Amino acid sequence: MEEWFDAKLQKNEMIEPKDWMPDNYRKHLIRQISQHAHSEIIGMLPEGNWITRAPSLRAKIVLMAKVQDEGGHGLYLYTAAETLGTSREEVLDALHTGKAKYSSIFNYPTLTWADIGMVGWLVDGAAIMNQVMLQRTSYGPYSRAMVRICKEESFHQRQGYESVCHLAFGTPEQKAMAQDALNRWWWPTLMMFGPTDDKSPNSAQAIKWKIKRESNDQLRQRFVNQTVSQAEYLGLTIPDPDLKWNEERQAYDFGTPNWDEFAAVVAGNGPCNKERLAARVKAHNEGEWVRAAATAYALKKNEVMSAA
């Protein structure tokens, strides 16, 4: 069995739900896919925070549609996780009790309207780096979910960049707002790619299983290379004194993120960890009677149907 599985991976063929797979592969995937789903759902909160204050009707519509898309991504991913033999209740329970992780980036606050553009441009941009790679991930349902998700994510990034453009080329107050947001989001975004390769043990195994196809550092470098010229065009300064073009490597050198801060946020001590989780738990608990009513009603309807 193990040989059959390895051969399939060798040939770059997809593993499907009914196929035999090693226990650890299954466990790794359940963890990764459900974390990814939770990130989409928690990600609705910092952005949803600005829907009622969006400064134009168009901006409000774009933001609502975006946050709704993220919810949709969560839904595809929960469904993909279910094909591995886990239930929605199980994975939600793991989130609500703090056992499951989600992307740390969403534990930072969205303080001004400029943060909404910045999240689209940088955070969705960084997520795309990861997700484009995951379209070729070895597990079929995950791969197919990522293909759908990627299309929408690149749309989000374009809209985010467009929103930052309005600010960067707008009034002096708007431009200052954009620079301030870039200063706050730059380093947390770089940390989204995860620890450096020498400190990322899970990552090597994931590459072997072809769940991941590029390392954290490779993805991070690609993101920096792509983003610098966009910032230059906007006339915004990336808050890194060590950032400079390296002719030999044909890539940008850049500074080291504050990994202590990363560890603190991952451990639950970021600025909004408590608020994000509390908001999800509150919504879930307050939704309890609604779900119970729907279930009770469906049951009664069925009884009436079968009695008739």
Place this chain on the structure above:
Amino acid sequence: MNKQEALFSYTLRLADNGLILSQRLAAWTGHGPFLEEDLALTNIALDILGQAKSLLEYAGQVEGKGRSEDDLAFLRGEREFYNTQLVEQPNGDYAKTIARQYFVDVFDFHFYTALANSKDETLAGIAAKSIKEITYHVRHSGSWMLRFGGGTEESKQRLQDAVNDLWRYTGEQFEMNEVDALLIKEGIAVDMTAVKAAWDKQVINILNEASITTPLVAVMQTGSRQGKHTEHLGYILAEMQYLPRVIPGAKW
């Protein structure tokens, strides 16, 4: 009042209903009772906001003073808004959100079905385009009315409380004033008498089916046709409008 002023006022009234209701609904995004329902309600909010945006754009054209839909949404004060007091009522629990929505959806269905025959081509066009969306909205909120009424003791009680709370705001939807009189003569506006009859029939039917007692309210609240609102509207506008007012003239 001439025809143009009446048409401006009429269009604004319809636009404000959608703008304020979608602002309320949007506060649920990311906080719904479960994921599928969160997505469904956001969808409805988006439909309603889209309708409001088209109507505000048209109101600006009718007025002819160069005000854009954003100027009208973000730079008017609380006495210049003409939405019903019903749509500005707080979300409360999900039963209250659904009851408010159902009352509006049934109104919108009958109102916009009639408005699709308006002699004003733009209003008729917006109405015709909205009917498909509104048909889905009524099905959505109506199915929750039945689930809450026929679900658990708790859900039934919550729905009954919501209906009791909101009933006194439902009458305003059908009020007519000199704007309506003038525009009905022109074949532009909808006669609310027929809309009210259809609304009463449909809503009382579903309340009966959901085993909810229809409240007996002697006095319906009124005032929005004159821009008089409940205390809630000021807070809604403060939140919605603050940024364009902090940086005047900025493009977003």
